[in-house]
Amino acid sequence: MNEINIVCIKWGTAYDAEYVNKLRNMIIYNTSFIINFYCFTDDSKNLNESIIVKSLPVLDTLEEYKTKYSYRKEAALCDDELGGLRGKRVFFFDLDMVIISNLDELFRYPKDDKFYIINDWNTKDNSVGQASCYSWVVGTIGYVKKYFEDNPKEVIDKYFTASQEYLSSKIIEKNGNLNFWPDTWFCSFRFHCLPKFGPFRHIFSPKIPNKKNLKAVVFHGVPNPREALIGKWELKKGQEWKRLYKTCKPAKWIEKYWI
DSSP states (O other), X not given: OOEEEEEEEEOSSSSOXXXXXXXXXXXHHXXXXXXXXXXXXXXXXXXXXXXXXXXXXXXXXXXXXXXXXXXXXXXXXXXXXXXXXXXXXXXEEOSSEEEOSOOHHHHHXXXXXXXXXXXXXXXXXXXXXXXXXXXXXXXXXXXHHHHHHHOHHHHHHHHTTOHHHHHHHHHHHHHSSOEEOOGGGEEEIIIIISOSSGGGGGTSOOOOOOOTTOOEEEOOSSSOHHHHHHTOOOOOTTOGGGGGTSOOOOOTTHHHHOO
């Protein structure tokens, strides 16, 4: 295995081309493998010219379910063809990640055609995968997409926008369990880098946890890397009282890795 296929997805305005370009840069900087970097997107403007641009995967279902809910990633990317990648192992990375060490061990880790994902930090029974980084062989999990296309109302009624819970449930239904990356490889910015006690976040800056072989920090939700770098945490109108614990001082170390 000399070449690694990386896939990411970008749509709408939440993340711009800089996030895609930086993700590519970080991965290439942190591996000895040849990288084929694919971006599935509806807007390729300002993307690095070496990025292989593919159209957004299509969900063949009622229009009301195509864009309103967040299943473009955890359902649509499960397509059995996926931009001509059938039969190839791919590694999905969310755009809001910061890679901090070498990824070669991760790329060598998968065995056979098994599906791998981060063990979700909010779940204690190994029933949910955190979908910021997962890997599969294209053509082996198309049933996840097909079931959503055939039963969108049932899925939405049960999971609403919890698309990674839906993905996890279908993988478990098929295989009996989820295969997780080693726990030390990924950490959450909110859960592991910020002080546990909310008021301390007004005093102490976020730190990278001292975890052996830590490979990436996941910025799921708010703040994203750009915001955390400058100490910005956006709150919805009427939630200003949450500033007691939903705050962070600038995480200046992000600048070193987010290149």
